[in-house]
Amino acid sequence: MTWSALILAGTRPGGDPLAGTEGKPHKALIELEGTALLERVSGALREAGADRIAVSCDHPDVVALARSLDLEVLPTGQGPSESTAIAFAELGAPLLVTTADHGLLKPEWVRHIVESTPRAADLSIMLAERGDIEAALPGSKRTYLRLADGAWSGCNLFYLQHEGAGRAIESWKAVEADRKRPWRIVRRLGVSTLVKYALGRLSMAQAIEMLGLRMGVRASLVKAPDxxxxxxxxxxxxxxxxxxLLHEGRA
Incomplete structure (x- = not known):
């Protein structure tokens, strides 16, 4: 099976302060061990087996680097969800979506979400458990969603396996806005699900599946292997x- 990949590399309004501190005009150009983030991410995707790799970007320096890496360049939307919609219309399914700032991205993580997504699922989302994150990088500050089966953090890896996943992209914008307020996300699932959440009986896998159903798609959780x-x-x-981590050889 062949699949395409999209790297989200849009420009934030006002620019990215982290890029400025690194003396770069865009975050995707920040270097790790002499290699720009965009090149690291695209290299991992290519090694993982992506058939086509596109970059959603609007900064001229990022566009130039993307073209030098033989990546397709696509226009950006008003936000990640709209940019993904543009790419999905161009590339179709299956489509792996990630971000240009995923500096530690490994080919095996990409292959894991592609191979672990149930065949019937329209889309899947990779999340990591807090215990695994803290074991790998003690003291790391992340945003967590706490449900019955623990606290989870996103991995910026999404796999849109079937064309039906397109129905979820529009709803993504609203969910994206509430990502740090899990009760608002759960509220979209209906009263019975909200009760399960309040009683501490709603697992992350159940929440993703039910949220998908409300969007009209079959969605699945893929637990991060690292x-x-x-x-x-x-x-x-x-x-x-x-x-x-890179200096010590732990990544």
Whole structure:
């Protein structure tokens, strides 16, 4: 089976402060061990087996680097969900979606979500458990969603396996806005599900499946095989942690 990949590399309004501290015009150009983030991410996707790799970007320097890496360049939307919709219309399914700041991305993580997604699922989302993250990188500060089966953090890895996944992209924008307020996400699932959440009986897998049904798709959780899959370059401390991991050979 062949699949395509999308790297989200849009420009934040006002620019990214982390890029500025690194002396770069865009976060995707920040270097780790002499290699730009965009090149690291695209290299991992290519090694994982992506048939086509596209970058959703609007900064001229990122566009130039993407083209030098033989990546397809696609226009950006108003946010990640709209950019994904544009790419999905161009590339179709299956489509693996990730971000340009996923500096530790490994080919095996990509293959894991592709191969672990149930064949009947329209889409899957990779999340990592807090215990795995803290074991891999003690002291790491992440945003967690706490449910009955523990606390989970996103890995910026989504697999849109079937064309039906397109129905979820529009709803993604609203869910994305509530990602740090899990009760609002759960509220979209209906009263009975909200009660299960309040009683501590709703697991992450159940929440994703039910949220998918409300969107009209079959959605599945894929647990990250490594806690480091949830560590991206979002804050200066993240960048320091990643550089230390790479220097010590632990990533």
């Amino acid at each position: 806690g480091l899959a949830a560590v991206d370059v979002d804050k200066p401390q993240d960048l320091n942690d990643i550089r230390e």
